[in-house]
Amino acid sequence: MKVAAVDFLRSAARAADFPRDPLAQIAFVGRSNVGKSSLINALVKKPAARTSAAPGKTRLINLYAITLAPGAAIERFYLVDLPGYGYARGGEASQDAFEVLTREYFACPPGGRHGASRHGEPLGPTAVLQLVDIRHPGLPQDVAAHGWLATQDRPHAVIATKSDKLSRAERSRALQTWKNSLNNTPVLPVSAASGEGMEDLWTLIVRLLTARP
Ligand code: GTP
Ligand code: MG
Numbered sequence: 001m002k003v004a005a006v007d008f009l010r011s012a013a014r015a016a017d018f019p020r021d022p023l024a025q026i027a028f029v030g031r032s033n034v035g036k037s038s039l040i041n042a043l044v045k046k047p048a049a050r051t052s053a054a055p056g057k058t059r060l061i062n063l064y065a066i067t068l069a070p071g072a073a074i075e076r077f078y079l080v081d082l083p084g085y086g087y088a089r090g091g092e093a094s095q096d097a098f099e100v101l102t103r104e105y106f107a108c109p110p111g112g113r114h115g116a117s118r119h120g121e122p123l124g125p126t127a128v129l130q131l132v133d134i135r136h137p138g139l140p141q142d143v144a145a146h147g148w149l150a151t152q153d154r155p156h157a158v159i160a161t162k163s164d165k166l167s168r169a170e171r172s173r174a175l176q177t178w179k180n181s182l183n184n185t186p187v188l189p190v191s192a193a194s195g196e197g198m199e200d201l202w203t204l205i206v207r208l209l210t211a212r213p
Contacts, residue, residue: 001202002069006044009078011060015104018122019063024112024209025078025123027105029149030131031141032084035161035192039131040064040079042192043201049081059083059098061105073206077112080105080125086141106152112209127155127208134160134174134189138181146182155208158182163189163196 012018019025028036037049048064062081068074082105083098108124128149132142149156160178163171171189178187188204190197 001043001072001199001206003044003046003066004069005065005067006046006048007065007067008048009063009065011062012105013060013101015108015122018061018105018108018124019078019111020120020122022112023065023077024074024126025063025080025110026205026209027080027082027125027128028131029082029102029128029145030084030161031086031133031139034084034131034133036084036131037081038192039159039161039190039201040081042190042195042198043079043205061101074209077126077209085145106154110154125154127205127211128152128157129205129208130156130158131161132158132178132187134163134171134178135165137174137177143181146185155211157204157208158185158187159197159201160187160189162191162193164191164194 009019010017028040030036037051040049041047041051044066049062060083064079064081065076066079067076082102085099105124108122110126111123112126130146130149132139146158160175166174175187175189179185188197188200190201
């Protein structure tokens with residue numbers, strides 16, 4: 001996919017900071033350190049999002065406006081980098097604060113739909129990508145998050161990150177175990193490091209964002 005422009009919109013700390021314009025929004029959710037920010041950078045081929053070997057790097061909801069080259073099925077939308085779950089930054093109270101922000105975001109009506117934000121209210125995710133680490137199939141936190149996402153009534157899909165860390169044989173075993181632990185949900189392997197799966201992931205993003213509600 002040819003990306004024409006990546007514009008950082010802002011870091012959202014509260015619902016009032018979420019977009020109110022009609023662009024669709026694709027949210028990247030997953031455990032802290034799973035590779036959400038790295039995957040965003042690999043997709044847009046720019047160091048747009050901050051990454052780190054220390055978990056808990058992304059503390060706010062970071063919004064990037066993406067413009068695709070002419071001819072794509074969707075011209076402009078937001079890539080949304082959420083704080084990771086499963087890492088208590090500075091104790092339980094602060095962990096809750098991140099969950100509160102994520103819940104507030106999902107409580108907003110989806111952006112990108114016809115008539116979205118007629119009343120100028122903040123808008124939430126149109127579609128969701130859940131990222132899981134290919135090396136740790138069936139982690140209870142991920143399975144629980146998947147169950148919660150299924151109740152959110154927005155198109156969503158599962159991506160297995162860091163595929164470069166496994167051999168070919170280990171990879172297909174891990175993908176099968178992931179699929180089994182998520183009620184047979186297909187899981188797309190990607191690697192921000194090697195670039196594996198980037199075109200398939202773009203195709204998936206465009207499909208999720210243009211899916212009929
Ligand atoms: P939080 O912001 O803490 O929630 O983390 P995150 O999910 O945004 O993870 P981030 O992209 O910061 O990556 C975490 C670590 O994993 C970094 O050290 C990355 O270099 C590494 N990493 C991310 N993607 C890949 C990948 O595809 N392959 C390999 N080998 N390492 C990766
Ligand atoms: Mg991050």
